[in-house]
Amino acid sequence: MDAIQQNVVQEKIDQLANKEVYVHLETTNGAYASHFDENAYNVGAFIRNAQVSYQHGKIVSTGGSYRVGLKLDLGWVYAEGLTDFEIDEKNRLLMAGHDREGRLMVALEISETPFSHEADPDE
Amino acid sequence: MSKERVVVIFPHPDDESFGASGTISKFRDEGVPVTYLCGTLGEMGRNMGNPVFANRETLSSFRKKELAEAAKQLDIDVEMLGYRDKTLEFEPRQQVAEHLKERIEALGATIIITHYPGYAVHPDHDALGAAVIDAVEDMPEENRPQVWMHAISNQSEQDLGKPDIVADVRPYWERKLAAIKAHLSQADGMMSLIEDHDQASEQLERLKTERFYTHKFQ
Numbered sequence: 001m002d003a004i005q006q007n008v009v010q011e012k013i014d015q016l017a018n019k020e021v022y023v024h025l026e027t028t029n030g031a032y033a034s035h036f037d038e039n040a041y042n043v044g045a046f047i048r049n050a051q052v053s054y055q056h057g058k059i060v061s062t063g064g065s066y067r068v069g070l071k072l073d074l075g076w077v078y079a080e081g082l083t084d085f086e087i088d089e090k091n092r093l094l095m096a097g098h099d100r101e102g103r104l105m106v107a108l109e110i111s112e113t114p115f116s117h118e119a120d121p122d123e
Numbered sequence: 124m125s126k127e128r129v130v131v132i133f134p135h136p137d138d139e140s141f142g143a144s145g146t147i148s149k150f151r152d153e154g155v156p157v158t159y160l161c162g163t164l165g166e167m168g169r170n171m172g173n174p175v176f177a178n179r180e181t182l183s184s185f186r187k188k189e190l191a192e193a194a195k196q197l198d199i200d201v202e203m204l205g206y207r208d209k210t211l212e213f214e215p216r217q218q219v220a221e222h223l224k225e226r227i228e229a230l231g232a233t234i235i236i237t238h239y240p241g242y243a244v245h246p247d248h249d250a251l252g253a254a255v256i257d258a259v260e261d262m263p264e265e266n267r268p269q270v271w272m273h274a275i276s277n278q279s280e281q282d283l284g285k286p287d288i289v290a291d292v293r294p295y296w297e298r299k300l301a302a303i304k305a306h307l308s309q310a311d312g313m314m315s316l317i318e319d320h321d322q323a324s325e326q327l328e329r330l331k332t333e334r335f336y337t338h339k340f341q
Contacts, residue, residue, distance in 0.1 A: 103169040
């Protein structure tokens with residue numbers, strides 16, 4: 001992944017608007033958070049292959065990281081803390097936010113084809 | 124030659140290296156065959172390498188290769204069980220147990236190494252450990268392998284007392300470290316978590332002694 005280039009990501013978000021797309025949205029501080037720090041809380045959520053169509057979407061800079069919001073007919077998809085992106089060989093828009101040690105904290109991915117859901121990736 | 128046949132059952136690529144690779148090395152040196160039944164590809168892991176080289180969609184491919192490399196270092200066989208990271212506790216436990224029982228019997232396990240359900244911190248660890256116990260309890264008494272359970276949680280000794288097996292794995296430390304480091308995407312992140320822990324030296328010492336509780340069947 002590379003550091004987010006706002007204009008490149010915005011262009012891709014625009015291209016994927018008003019299409020049936022699959023979304024992977026995730027945030028996590030890891031299953032070991034409260035094991036290594038008893039004052040920490042384990043929190044996390046993910047949804048894989050939510051099928052949506054968004055009217056429009058926007059990436060907003062917060063100085064250092066980015067927020068992305070996608071407006072649906074009946075709601076929103078939202079992620080904060082995104083720092084890196086990649087348009088992969090399957091033409092999917094992958095975005096993620098990492099901490100100083102490179103651990104993933106948040107991910108938002110948009111694809112015109114479903115993400116792998118079996119344990120075996122389609123390599 | 125020993126008549127033992129060891130089957131290690133953990134959910135993630137790297138659990139075997141952090142949790143049991145010293146013990147595994149000792150068994151291999153004694154000529155005991157060891158198979159790792161790995162529950163998932165660890166595809167939901169947070170560590171993406173440091174510096175980052177994987178993403179959510181490529182992580183599973185990296186982890187599969189890393190596991191193959193660790194298995195080479197440890198000279199063990201690996202079988203993937205095909206579940207998905209973070210979801211094991213939501214699968215029907217009976218179904219997972221039946222799947223495990225079939226593999227345990229096919230491999231002729233005499234010793235199983237798994238997590239101590241309820242004391243293994245990660246929900247996948249707890250769920251797979253519980254399914255292993257169910258699987259073995261469902262076997263005829265005379266065929267049951269021993270079950271060695273790895274407890275991780277900070278309060279495990281308070282609740283469970285001293286482990287039944289305490290193996291000093293310092294003689295195998297280099298091999299253990301090589302196996303851990305084979306998990307390139309994970310090793311740095313986990314090692315730095317351990318080193319930054321408020322009881323870092325204690326955590327490192329824990330890696331040099333592997334402790335297991337043996338399951339007492341009713």
